[in-house]
Amino acid sequence: MSAEPDEQPVLEIRDLVTRFYTDEGTVKAVDGSSFDLYEGETLGIVGESGSGKSVTALSMLQLVDSPGRIERGSVRYRGDDLLKKTEAEMRSIRGNDIAMMFQDPMTSLNPVFTVGDQISRVIKTHQDVSDKAARERTIELMADVGIPEPTSRVDNYPHQFSGGMRQRALLAMAISCEPDVLIADEPTTALDVTIETQIFNVLDRLQEKYGMSIILITHDLGVVAGTCDRVAVAYGGRVVERAGVDALFENPRHPYTRGLMRSIPRLTDDTDRLTPVEGDVPNLTDLPSGCSFHPRCPHATAECESYDPELREVEPGREAACLHARGYDLSPSAIETERAEADGGGPTAPATDGGEPR
Amino acid sequence: METNMATTDQTDEAVPAAQAPGTHHSQFEMFWKEFRRNTLSLVGSAIILTMLLTALFAPFLAPHDPTTQFEAPDGEHNPMPMGTEMLVENDAGEIVGTTTAYLGTDHHGRDILSRIIYGLRTLMTVSLGVVGFAMALGVTAGAIAGYYRNTWVDEIIMRFMDILFSFPSLILAIAVLGVLGVGSTEYGSFTLPNIVKVIAVIGVVYIPSFARVMRGSVLKEMEEDYIDAAKSLGASDRHILVKDIAVNTLPTVVVQGTLYMGTAVLASAALSFLGLGIQPPNASLGLMLSNARGYLYSGEWWYSVFPGLVIVVTILGFNLLGDGLRDALDPRNDGGER
Numbered sequence: 001m002s003a004e005p006d007e008q009p010v011l012e013i014r015d016l017v018t019r020f021y022t023d024e025g026t027v028k029a030v031d032g033s034s035f036d037l038y039e040g041e042t043l044g045i046v047g048e049s050g051s052g053k054s055v056t057a058l059s060m061l062q063l064v065d066s067p068g069r070i071e072r073g074s075v076r077y078r079g080d081d082l083l084k085k086t087e088a089e090m091r092s093i094r095g096n097d098i099a100m101m102f103q104d105p106m107t108s109l110n111p112v113f114t115v116g117d118q119i120s121r122v123i124k125t126h127q128d129v130s131d132k133a134a135r136e137r138t139i140e141l142m143a144d145v146g147i148p149e150p151t152s153r154v155d156n157y158p159h160q161f162s163g164g165m166r167q168r169a170l171l172a173m174a175i176s177c178e179p180d181v182l183i184a185d186e187p188t189t190a191l192d193v194t195i196e197t198q199i200f201n202v203l204d205r206l207q208e209k210y211g212m213s214i215i216l217i218t219h220d221l222g223v224v225a226g227t228c229d230r231v232a233v234a235y236g237g238r239v240v241e242r243a244g245v246d247a248l249f250e251n252p253r254h255p256y257t258r259g260l261m262r263s264i265p266r267l268t269d270d271t272d273r274l275t276p277v278e279g280d281v282p283n284l285t286d287l288p289s290g291c292s293f294h295p296r297c298p299h300a301t302a303e304c305e306s307y308d309p310e311l312r313e314v315e316p317g318r319e320a321a322c323l324h325a326r327g328y329d330l331s332p333s334a335i336e337t338e339r340a341e342a343d344g345g346g347p348t349a350p351a352t353d354g355g356e357p358r
Numbered sequence: 359m360e361t362n363m364a365t366t367d368q369t370d371e372a373v374p375a376a377q378a379p380g381t382h383h384s385q386f387e388m389f390w391k392e393f394r395r396n397t398l399s400l401v402g403s404a405i406i407l408t409m410l411l412t413a414l415f416a417p418f419l420a421p422h423d424p425t426t427q428f429e430a431p432d433g434e435h436n437p438m439p440m441g442t443e444m445l446v447e448n449d450a451g452e453i454v455g456t457t458t459a460y461l462g463t464d465h466h467g468r469d470i471l472s473r474i475i476y477g478l479r480t481l482m483t484v485s486l487g488v489v490g491f492a493m494a495l496g497v498t499a500g501a502i503a504g505y506y507r508n509t510w511v512d513e514i515i516m517r518f519m520d521i522l523f524s525f526p527s528l529i530l531a532i533a534v535l536g537v538l539g540v541g542s543t544e545y546g547s548f549t550l551p552n553i554v555k556v557i558a559v560i561g562v563v564y565i566p567s568f569a570r571v572m573r574g575s576v577l578k579e580m581e582e583d584y585i586d587a588a589k590s591l592g593a594s595d596r597h598i599l600v601k602d603i604a605v606n607t608l609p610t611v612v613v614q615g616t617l618y619m620g621t622a623v624l625a626s627a628a629l630s631f632l633g634l635g636i637q638p639p640n641a642s643l644g645l646m647l648s649n650a651r652g653y654l655y656s657g658e659w660w661y662s663v664f665p666g667l668v669i670v671v672t673i674l675g676f677n678l679l680g681d682g683l684r685d686a687l688d689p690r691n692d693g694g695e696r
Contacts, residue, residue, distance in 0.1 A: 170587070
């Protein structure tokens, strides 16, 4: 069990609310999300598609586009609330202090400029350096992220790069100004597993080299187990459980996390079927009353329909937003019993496609 | 298409080490490869290049001054047929020799070939001016509207464009010129040259087309991930609009501009034909057609056919070139089917 570090967090997100005002109604994409990021750690934010992970990341950088609006909450970066900054102040923070790396390397580079151009542009946005110095730094960065022959690749166009190479180039762009915080939004979803491993190795090395804190947004619990120090589980636009990675995998406290864990195929299990989390991700325009997980929750009681639980400390260093959060038994016999209970409906696609936790 | 697909696949899938380092395929090279495959677009470019060079070097190419009136030899009358040996007079009015009118003369004895060359110069100037004017204003307005999409800025700009768009082009030009009067207009010490007036009245109705196309391209660009990526790394709005978006929408605007050149040529010729455009004695193809009308029945066909032919070929050239550019620049063409 890893206890939370004692020092001040680099990023402190409190009660963040972001809504989209569409013709179909108000989408509560982020509905009171709270979490911290500490110096030098990797925080995983996991959740199904539509759990508000990406919007949370965009909200932190004030990049939510109309019709979306950040309604309230605070995003404290080293004590300063980013949500109170002006657009000009934010611009100097984005990329310089907090950088973001996007999901799809195929579309996140501008096709008409060379890769080198795009990396040096970020450097020149934040630093007063000559074109030549920016280019040299770019070549260094490209070598750093493991792009072979950077001196010639610097003049290549994105279409001459493979997917993995593009993701490395995006990583080079993101770390070009040595940010304190790197937000990686599903950085390997579009890549195959071998490339995924390579990218995470590079990330790991760079985190050490530059002392970055990383927020890793993913739906892949396998990735989380392999790379993160602490985890925040997102559901229905908020964080429902926060814990150290080992503690979370050993003993998930929120029924949703528990459901996610059970939907992972395990090499040690002799079973033909996975147990999915029954039901669908809640419609963010019309969240269920009370605890938004109650319609899918095997432990839901009458109170869950009306009472909206907050994130509460359930034991030192970990929190869960559940009325009934208690120590769940993960012994094989207990899982067997729970599976038998849940075996009413046919299995749907598993909510996560993670592998065996590493 | 197949060759192209193969190249794309190769660059996409190849292991980095296997790729030849330093092989550049700039966007322009890829465009040119695609463009030259189409014979018709090459024909179009050849036509337009010829027309532009002719217009540019008119004073060197035209055999005579377009306003010189030659005397017809005995037995001939104006308009003189092709190949007539026209009489050349000196300042005192004495005949000092003859010169050939290759394409005949008009009803004032002016050399048609020279007038066509100078007329083409005028036509190109006006058409380029019209498209340049409409493009500059339309693209700016469209880019701003697109960037501030769904705000009051967008609404005001685009509704104003709708109003402009509802005017029939020639009717508006005729009405405005009717009010302002044809020819140069003087406002105190400031003289508004006729050609500027003509360019503005024709160009104004094309502004909405450019604005709409530009707004559409900007909207499409704004959805691209690399715009978000650039924003997340601290790029400013202005920077994104000027650099990322402008460069990516350039092909669309260029194609639109080329296709509108054909329309602009037709409109400026039509305005001249109606006597509201370029004023005599300046050479203008539309004006020549208008004057030549009366001579068709009497068999003096060369007076109207040659200027008409030049207008037709020019418009054809612009349309072929525009189509070729569109095909070559269309992103859907260079990856094969996805």
